[in-house]
Amino acid sequence: MSPNGQAQGNNAKVPDNVYTVVLAVATCAVVAVAAFVLYMCYTQYGTIKMP
């Protein structure tokens, strides 16, 4: 895998930053879902504590 992104042979080379972006997207999605769940708990039950 080269920083230039040039393909060597038949194997395609994906830069490492892409994986970082993918991890960042996955993290953002998890955070967003957690925030959504907290919002829904607060709006429906009035608290975010466990019973």
Next chain:
Amino acid sequence: MSTLTKVLIVLLTVSSIFLCGIVATYVASADNFKEMHETANGQLQRAKRDVSAANAEVNQVKSSTEQAKAALQAKIGSLESELITVRGDLDLAQTKRDQLGNDVDQLTSQLEALAVTNDKWHTMLQNAQTELTKVNAGLIKERSQNKEVTTAILEKMAIIAQLEDQVKQLVSEKEQLQVKLVQVLRQFGKTMGKSTPVTTSASTRDKAQPRLPGPSLAPVGAQVKEIGLKGVITQVDLKNSLAVISIGAAEGVKEKMKFYATRGDTFICEILILDVSAERAVGFLERVQTPPKSGDSISTSIGS
């Protein structure tokens, strides 16, 4: 970076996104249990209030029902007593009805017997009317005969009066002849012997009388003897216009004979004889001028 790390990163990312999607979908579509709880709790409270209100209403209805039940029990008691009274009255009415039915049966039988008796009396009345008609016809005939006899008597009395006048004239002529004879005898110095009566006896005089047309005197004399009955009233029933006289069949009284009642010289009434026994007779009062009483005289002819 190794390939395994890269694969794990991709798998982690895919699974994270997948799970996040599931969680988000689940949370978004999950029911709001708090709101449902509150709604259910509110419904429960309302239901409890409704239950309490219903219980109060049930209690009220129960009390009113108890009162109505007590009133109905009292009413049932009074109605039962009234029913007993009415049943007693019904028994009495049935007994009375039976008695009245028996009375009706008895009256019906009596009515039938009376109808039979009435028919008998009607037949007897018709027979009596027939006999009365015959008696009236005989009475009319006897009256006509009585008129003829009365006419004959009047004629005889007129003849007797005429004969008495003739006798008086003869007596006066006889006296005149005796005076003349005495005068003549005195001239010749003689006196008159015992004179014989010029008039004859009644039998001789009857023989001397000329016979007139009409009924003979013998039956007239018999009738006069009948007419000469005399007696007194012994009982009087003014209510039924009946009187009892002191003479009966032994003295010659007969039914349908007529007597004249007098008190002194006053005419009181006539008595038509209805029934005759041996020593007394009962008659019907007619032409009553004065109410008769016991002791009044009766005779078959006035003035005799």
